[in-house]
Amino acid sequence: MATFLEEVNERIKGVPIQACYHCRKCTAGCPVAFAMEYNPNKVIKMIQMGMRDEVLNSSTIWLCASCETCITRCPNEVDIARMMDVLREMAIESKIPPREKKIAKFHEAFLSSIKSGGRINEPMMIVNYKLKSRDYFSDMGMGLSMFMKGKIKLLSPRTKDIKSVKAIFEATSK
Amino acid sequence: MKVSYYPGCSLHATGKEYDLSVKAVCSALGIELKEVEDWSCCGASSAHMTNFKLSVALPARNLIAAEKEPGDMMVPCAACFNRFKSAQHHLREDAALKTKIEEIVGGKFQDTVKVRNPIDIFFSDIGIDALAGKVKKNLTGLKPVSYYGCLLLRPPEICEFDNHEQPVMMDKLMGALGAEPRNWSCKTDCCGGSLTLGKTEIVTRLVGKLMTMAREAGANCLVTACPVCFANLDTRASGEGTLPSFYFTEIMALALGLEGPESWFKMHNTDPRPLLKSLNLLP
Ligand code: SF4
Ligand code: SF4
Numbered sequence: 182m183a184t185f186l187e188e189v190n191e192r193i194k195g196v197p198i199q200a201c202y203h204c205r206k207c208t209a210g211c212p213v214a215f216a217m218e219y220n221p222n223k224v225i226k227m228i229q230m231g232m233r234d235e236v237l238n239s240s241t242i243w244l245c246a247s248c249e250t251c252i253t254r255c256p257n258e259v260d261i262a263r264m265m266d267v268l269r270e271m272a273i274e275s276k277i278p279p280r281e282k283k284i285a286k287f288h289e290a291f292l293s294s295i296k297s298g299g300r301i302n303e304p305m306m307i308v309n310y311k312l313k314s315r316d317y318f319s320d321m322g323m324g325l326s327m328f329m330k331g332k333i334k335l336l337s338p339r340t341k342d343i344k345s346v347k348a349i350f351e352a353t354s355k
Numbered sequence: 356m357k358v359s360y361y362p363g364c365s366l367h368a369t370g371k372e373y374d375l376s377v378k379a380v381c382s383a384l385g386i387e388l389k390e391v392e393d394w395s396c397c398g399a400s401s402a403h404m405t406n407f408k409l410s411v412a413l414p415a416r417n418l419i420a421a422e423k424e425p426g427d428m429m430v431p432c433a434a435c436f437n438r439f440k441s442a443q444h445h446l447r448e449d450a451a452l453k454t455k456i457e458e459i460v461g462g463k464f465q466d467t468v469k470v471r472n473p474i475d476i477f478f479s480d481i482g483i484d485a486l487a488g489k490v491k492k493n494l495t496g497l498k499p500v501s502y503y504g505c506l507l508l509r510p511p512e513i514c515e516f517d518n519h520e521q522p523v524m525m526d527k528l529m530g531a532l533g534a535e536p537r538n539w540s541c542k543t544d545c546c547g548g549s550l551t552l553g554k555t556e557i558v559t560r561l562v563g564k565l566m567t568m569a570r571e572a573g574a575n576c577l578v579t580a581c582p583v584c585f586a587n588l589d590t591r592a593s594g595e596g597t598l599p600s601f602y603f604t605e606i607m608a609l610a611l612g613l614e615g616p617e618s619w620f621k622m623h624n625t626d627p628r629p630l631l632k633s634l635n636l637l638p
Contacts, residue, residue: 194449212545216557244554247400248545249509253519266404273405284553291401291549295413299395301364310552338367340395345461349416352459353409 185233192267200257201225207251207261217241221261237272243281286314296350299340359421359428360388363435364396370582372619376604377431379613384481391421397438400549414442416460425467433581437506439470444513478524483531491612493533496634500539500574501525504584532610539572546587562591578603589624599627
C-alpha cells in the first residue's frame with residue numbers, strides 16, 4: 182500500500198513535496214497562515230511523517246484561499262496550493278467531516294448551483310448556502326443592500342444546453 | 356478588432372457594473388465583443404478546491420465553444436481568467452487528461468483561443484498613447500492604488516500576464532487617463548477571495564489591512580479587475596477610513612466621457628460619488 186506521502190505526490194503530479202527544505206518562505210507569505218492550525222510547511226512535514234488523520238482533519242486544508250503565493254515564491258517549486266487541493270479532495274473522498282463546515286458547505290452550494298443552472302445564480306446560491314450551513318443571519322445587511330441596488334437579478338439566464346453541464350458533473354463525480 | 360467575450364456568472368449579477376463598463380469602453384475603443392455561445396460557469400474556486408477533473412472540464416466546455424471562432428477571448432473576471440488559463444495549461448501538459456476531458460465534454464480541445472484579460476488588451480493592443488488621446492475628462496485628483504490581487508498573476512507561468520510581484524499595466528492605464536496612481540506594496544496581496552461567506556472574519560481582516568495600506572500610500576480609492584476582490588473591498592471594509600473601490604473600466608468610461616458611470620456607481624455599497632463630486636469629476 183502506498184504511504185500517505187506517496188499518495189499525495191502521485192496526485193500532485195509535480196515536484197515531490199520532500200523537495201521542501203523548510204525555508205518557510207511559503208508560510209511567511211501566506212495570507213491565511215495566522216488563522217491556520219498548521220502552517221503550510223508544517224503540513225509537508227506532517228505528510229512525510231504519515232500523519233494522515235491529523236492533516237485531513239485539520240482546518241488548514243479548508244482555510245487555504247488558493248492565492249498561489251506559496252508556489253509562486255517557493256525556491257523548490259513545491260506546489261503547496263495544489264497540495265491543499267489534493268488534501269481537500271482526499272478528505273472529501275474519505276468522508277472526513279470538514280473542520281471548517283461553513284467553507285465546505287459554501288463549495289457544495291456553489292457547485293450544486295452550477296449543476297442545476299449551468300451558471301451561478303448568486304441569490305439562489307446564497308440562499309442554498311444559508312440553508313446548508315444553517316448560517317441564517319450573518320450578511321443579511323449585505324445581501325439586502327445589494328438587492329436594493331438592483332444588482333441581484335432574480336432570474337439570471339441559464340445555460341440552454343444544461344444536459345451537457347450535468348453530464349460533466351456525472352462524469353467527474355467519483 | 357473583434358474578440359470573443361466570456362462574461363462569467365459574476366458579471367451578470369454582483370459584478371453587473373463591470374460587465375456594463377467593459378462593454379461601454381470596448382465600444383468606444385472599437386473593440387467588437389461576441390459573447391461565447393451558451394457559455395456555462397467556469398467552476399471558479401469551488402471546483403478546483405474540491406474536484407480537479409471538474410475544474411478542467413467546466414472551462415474546457417467553454418473553451419471548445421469559443422474555438423468555433425479562433426482568436427482572442429476576452430475574460431474580464433480575474434477568477435474566470437485564472438481558471439481558463441489553468442485549464443489550458445493542464446490540457447496542454449497532460450495528454451491522458453486531455454483525452455479524458457474531451458471524452459467527458461464531448462468535443463476536441465484545439466487550443467486555438469487566446470485567453471486575455473481586458474487590462475492586457477487595452478494596454479497592449481489599444482496602447483497607452485491611443486487611450487490618452489481619447490480622454491475627454493482628465494481624472495485630476497483621483498489617486499487610485501491598483502489592486503491586482505491573486506488571480507490575474509499567479510502562478511506566473513500559467514497566467515502569462517504582467518510582472519507577478521510588481522505589475523504596472525493597470526497603473527499605466529490609470530496614468531493615461533490623467534489620474535495619479537499611487538505606488539503601494541499590496542498590489543498582489545490576497546483579499547481572502549471566496550472565504551467571504553464561509554469565513555468572513557478572515558476577509559474582514561485582510562480587507563482592513565488593504566484599506567490601511569492604501570490610505571498610507573496616499574490613495575483616495577482602489578481599482579481592481581476582479582469581481583471577488585471588488586465585492587470584498589466594497590462590502591467587507593468598515594469604519595471611517597473605508598475608501599471607495601472601482602472596476603478599472605468604470606474609471607476608464609468616466610474619463611472617456613461615456614454614458615453610464617453614475618448609474619453604475621449607484622450600485623456600489625461604498626458610495627464613490629462624494630469623492631468624485633469633490634474632485635469635480637461628477638456634476
Ligand atoms: S517555500 Fe518551498 S522550500 Fe520553503 S518551506 Fe515552503 S515549500 Fe518548503
Ligand atoms: S495558496 Fe493557500 S497555502 Fe498557499 S499561500 Fe495561498 S492561502 Fe497560503
